[in-house]
Amino acid sequence: MATYxxxxxxxxxxxWCDAGKxxxxxxxxxxxxxxxxxxxxxxxxxxxxxxxxxLNDACGRVAQSRDLTxxxxxxxLAVKNPLQFVLDPITQPxxxxxxxxLYTFDVTPWWLMFPILMLVVFLASxxxxxxxxxxxxxxxxxxxxHYDYAMQTLAIIFVCAFLCVLMGVPIGIAMSRSNTxxxxxxxxxxxxxxxxxxVYLIPLIFLFSVTEPKLYGIAIILYAIVPVIRLTxxxxxxxxxxxxxxxxxxxxxxxxxxxxxQIPLALPNIMAGVNQTIMMSLAMVVIASLVSxxxxxxxxxxxxxxxxxxxxxxxxxxIVLLAIILDRVTKAALNRIxxxxxx
Amino acid sequence: xxxxxxxxxxxxxxxxxxxxxxxxxxxxxxxxTALEHVLNGASKADLLEQYxxxxxxxxxxxxxxxxxxxxxxxxxxxxxxxxxxxxxxxIEPTQGRIEVDGDNVLAYDEAQLRxxxxxxxxxxxxxxxxxxxxxxxxxxxxxxxxRGVAQRxxxxxxxxxxxxxxxxxxxxxxxxxxxxxxxxxxxxxxALTSNAPIxxxxxxxxxxxxxxxxxxxDLLLELQTELQKxxxxxxxxxxxxxxxxxxxxxxxxxQIIQQGEPQHILLNPNDTYIEDFVSDxxxxxxxxxxxxxxxxxxxxxxxxxxxxxDFDDTLESLISTSGGDTSHTYLxxxxxxxxxxxxxxxxxxxxxxxxxxxxxxxKY
Numbered sequence: 001m002a003t004y005x006x007x008x009x010x011x012x013x014x015x016w017c018d019a020g021k022x023x024x025x026x027x028x029x030x031x032x033x034x035x036x037x038x039x040x041x042x043x044x045x046x047x048x049x050x051x052x053x054x055l056n057d058a059c060g061r062v063a064q065s066r067d068l069t070x071x072x073x074x075x076x077l078a079v080k081n082p083l084q085f086v087l088d089p090i091t092q093p094x095x096x097x098x099x100x101x102l103y104t105f106d107v108t109p110w111w112l113m114f115p116i117l118m119l120v121v122f123l124a125s126x127x128x129x130x131x132x133x134x135x136x137x138x139x140x141x142x143x144x145x146h147y148d149y150a151m152q153t154l155a156i157i158f159v160c161a162f163l164c165v166l167m168g169v170p171i172g173i174a175m176s177r178s179n180t181x182x183x184x185x186x187x188x189x190x191x192x193x194x195x196x197x198x199v200y201l202i203p204l205i206f207l208f209s210v211t212e213p214k215l216y217g218i219a220i221i222l223y224a225i226v227p228v229i230r231l232t233x234x235x236x237x238x239x240x241x242x243x244x245x246x247x248x249x250x251x252x253x254x255x256x257x258x259x260x261x262q263i264p265l266a267l268p269n270i271m272a273g274v275n276q277t278i279m280m281s282l283a284m285v286v287i288a289s290l291v292s293x294x295x296x297x298x299x300x301x302x303x304x305x306x307x308x309x310x311x312x313x314x315x316x317x318x319i320v321l322l323a324i325i326l327d328r329v330t331k332a333a334l335n336r337i338x339x340x341x342x343x
Numbered sequence: 344x345x346x347x348x349x350x351x352x353x354x355x356x357x358x359x360x361x362x363x364x365x366x367x368x369x370x371x372x373x374x375x376t377a378l379e380h381v382l383n384g385a386s387k388a389d390l391l392e393q394y395x396x397x398x399x400x401x402x403x404x405x406x407x408x409x410x411x412x413x414x415x416x417x418x419x420x421x422x423x424x425x426x427x428x429x430x431x432x433x434i435e436p437t438q439g440r441i442e443v444d445g446d447n448v449l450a451y452d453e454a455q456l457r458x459x460x461x462x463x464x465x466x467x468x469x470x471x472x473x474x475x476x477x478x479x480x481x482x483x484x485x486x487x488x489x490r491g492v493a494q495r496x497x498x499x500x501x502x503x504x505x506x507x508x509x510x511x512x513x514x515x516x517x518x519x520x521x522x523x524x525x526x527x528x529x530x531x532x533x534a535l536t537s538n539a540p541i542x543x544x545x546x547x548x549x550x551x552x553x554x555x556x557x558x559x560x561d562l563l564l565e566l567q568t569e570l571q572k573x574x575x576x577x578x579x580x581x582x583x584x585x586x587x588x589x590x591x592x593x594x595x596x597x598q599i600i601q602q603g604e605p606q607h608i609l610l611n612p613n614d615t616y617i618e619d620f621v622s623d624x625x626x627x628x629x630x631x632x633x634x635x636x637x638x639x640x641x642x643x644x645x646x647x648x649x650x651x652x653d654f655d656d657t658l659e660s661l662i663s664t665s666g667g668d669t670s671h672t673y674l675x676x677x678x679x680x681x682x683x684x685x686x687x688x689x690x691x692x693x694x695x696x697x698x699x700x701x702x703x704x705x706k707y
Binding site (some may be wrong): 240242243245246248249250251252253256260261264265267340341 | 431433456457458459460461464466468469473475486517519543
């Protein structure tokens with residue numbers, strides 16, 4: 001006898017329940033345990049919450065909770081093929097770009113890569129100290145034979161962060177111009193930001209082949225694009241109203257205003273967003289090693305899987321060094337912009 | 344004070360540059376309906392209380408003449424900033440007409456409006472509103488840059504005007520390297536670079552400290568002597584208004600309570616609000632001989648005059664000339680010809696505001 005039998009009896013639904021009974025489905029673990037322990041004495045302390053499973057015990061017509069997960073799964077599998085048909089060709093370029101970047105970083109010899117990176121760092125930060133820091137960190141990684149892994153990680157971050165900025169800034173601009181769009185976009189951004197990183201991977205694994213780079217590319221971009229969108233929107237909305245009024249009063253077109261006033265004045269905020277985006281791609285690229293993303297994350301994963309403590313910790317240190325480099329360089333670039341725009 | 348003389352001579356002949364007729368502005372969700380209530384006699388307070396709409400401007404009629412400085416004065420919340428923004432349609436009116444050179448500005452489409460903002464009106468802002476990421480010269484050239492003028496050309500033009508406002512050699516500086524007064528000079532240079540005949544100045548000097556403000560007022564008057572722009576100047580400072588204005592408009596709660604020649608308003612305030620306003624200023628420094636003299640009316644110049652004074656002298660300078668002797672009478676000269684006489688007793692009377700004398704009479 002189930003706890004909630006009385007409910008259906010009193011409502012006069014007993015016949016309906018029994019008529020719909022299609023025999024007991026597969027037993028759950030809890031059912032088996034209950035059977036093994038024999039019937040228990042009913043007590044108010046053991047009153048179960050009228051959940052789907054408890055109600056199902058009383059009336060076979062009520063769905064079980066596992067039907068929900070089953071339903072979600074079926075629904076996803078039902079839309080999977082059409083979704084794949086659309087998404088696969090659209091996202092294919094991402095695979096190509098990632099493969100190309102990984103290949104380029106791989107074939108470029110270290111004695112060419114170092115000067116190139118030094119030049120990039122100098123152009124961004126205009127600081128020799130920063131160049132020194134980058135050389136020291138990368139030099140150390142190369143010394144302990146982590147250079148190739150670090151370059152793979154860096155290649156993935158470059159591609160993903162670049163794509164994030166490429167897509168995020170226009171989205172942010174559109175949001176700043178339309179309150180409706182902002183209202184609609186913010187819940188999506190909130191969801192992307194709060195969804196645990198692993199959860200991204202689950203539907204993606206079903207949609208794309210695990211061996212394809214675009215799988216982790218998409219996961220990283222979805223995770224890391226949020227700050228650049230948010231801060232672009234915020235930055236443009238924060239531009240001094242009097243300056244906007246002045247731009248209008250001189251007869252600027254919307255285009256002149258956007259590129260001549262709003263984006264330049266929002267640049268400190270946008271750069272802060274880019275910094276966050278890069279840091280978040282780095283965080284995700286480690287997790288993405290679960291779905292075949294190459295780089296330092298693979299070593300971390302090896303450390304966990306094989307309990308190779310040293311391998312895991314050293315590669316973790318490598319990730320920290322990369323994080324420091326990326327953070328300091330983007331912050332130096334940001335400070336340079338801030339200094340130029342002091343009010 | 345050269346500027347004043349030109350003005351006094353030409354005031355009658357200047358044509359109307361900007362004409363505002365029956366202008367109303369109501370802020371709120373449904374301004375048109377709320378406007379009906381205003382036209383049916385609801386006051387600003389009624390409108391706010393019963394219909395939760397704010398009456399920004401009510402029944403504004405002003406003619407702004409070419410080559411004159413029209414000063415719109417009022418305290419905060421009087422609607423003066425709202426009014427000036429109607430001229431270039433940064434704010435759209437609820438009802439009314441605004442004409443510039445006889446053209447109805449409100450009928451302009453977007454492209455025409457943009458052309459007008461680029462070529463006919465330029466604006467100077469209270470907090471300067473310079474672009475922090477551009478150099479001083481680039482800022483000053485913004486008004487030309489938006490029209491598509493080549494960089495070399497607009498930088499040259501900007502340099503010319505920057506030198507004119509006293510910022511020679513600052514072309515390559517950034518705004519944040521300049522003091523407030525210098526930043527506003529850039530703001531003025533920017534407006535002048537556009538070569539627009541109309542300049543709108545929204546509390547342009549209010550953010551500056553008093554000495555710098557006086558300098559900037561002098562600079563503006565000096566530029567005006569040369570350039571003869573039509574200037575609309577917003578201020579909450581009566582001294583500034585009296586110093587600059589050819590035509591003074593006093594706003595209160597979105598309504599014009601008096602407008603006219605500043606000297607006239609000072610001597611004949613038609614409202615207790617204005618009397619309060621004018622009772623605190625140094626009348627000897629603001630009033631001029633022409634405002635209180637007795638005209639000759641064809642009669643011959645009296646022979647008992649103690650000396651000659653100029654039509655445009657301030658009373659202050661006359662008091663110092665006379666040594667304070669109230670028995671003197673002076674002959675008022677304009678362009679070398681006698682136009683009137685001034686009895687020092689009249690001068691002393693003019694120094695006492697009407698409100699003060701009445702208050703005194705009541706007290707004793």
